[in-house]
Amino acid sequence: MAKLLDLAFGDLNSAICKKYALDMIDHSDEQFMVQALTEAQKAAQIGEIPVGCVIVKDGEIIGRGHNLRESTNDPTAHAEIVAMREASKKISNWRLEGCEVYITLEPCPMCAAALIMAGVRRIVFGAPNRELGACGTVWDFPNDPGFDNHPLVKSGVLRERCEKILVDFMKSLRQQ
Numbered sequence: 114m115a116k117l118l119d120l121a122f123g124d125l126n127s128a129i130c131k132k133y134a135l136d137m138i139d140h141s142d143e144q145f146m147v148q149a150l151t152e153a154q155k156a157a158q159i160g161e162i163p164v165g166c167v168i169v170k171d172g173e174i175i176g177r178g179h180n181l182r183e184s185t186n187d188p189t190a191h192a193e194i195v196a197m198r199e200a201s202k203k204i205s206n207w208r209l210e211g212c213e214v215y216i217t218l219e220p221c222p223m224c225a226a227a228l229i230m231a232g233v234r235r236i237v238f239g240a241p242n243r244e245l246g247a248c249g250t251v252w253d254f255p256n257d258p259g260f261d262n263h264p265l266v267k268s269g270v271l272r273e274r275c276e277k278i279l280v281d282f283m284k285s286l287r288q289q
């Protein structure tokens with residue numbers, strides 16, 4: 114972050130500029146999380162646990178995904194994996210260096226490891242995953258010295274909306 118601000122403002126390193134930059138970054142985080150929520154909604158509509166993900170490179174979405182485990186009978190078809198496959202195809206490169214990943218729910222160990230090994234720069238999630246969260250809640254893969262990539266993590270972006278979609282889905286299952 115400090116590096117980014119220095120690049121953006123050079124000598125104009127005033128507190129006001131810094132605050133303005135942080136506000137702008139927060140704003141786009143929310144916009145991309147709304148896109149991840151749209152993906153989560155698509156999962157809910159087909160009876161999948163509603164988790165959605167978008168992958169962003171240079172401010173542009175290059176991959177989208179939602180949970181497809183039931184529809185595809187694929188244990189690895191988590192939103193992040195689906196989005197990573199699309200993003201890698203789009204840029205013809207399995208390395209997702211410089212990419213930012215927006216996920217409605219904190220990644221599980223499988224997805225966190227895959228994202229880290231693909232070289233993503235930043236992981237942003239909405240709701241914490243109390244059972245399987247691998248970006249700070251149960252495990253902390255991004256800060257694990259065993260990996261050679263340590264993406265930045267931001268949690269709690271549109272957290273309430275990301276949690277509500279999961280809670281509503283579970284409620285609807287119980288009513289069936």
Ligand SMILES: [Zn+2]
Binds near residue numbers: 193222224
């Ligand atoms: Zn996962």
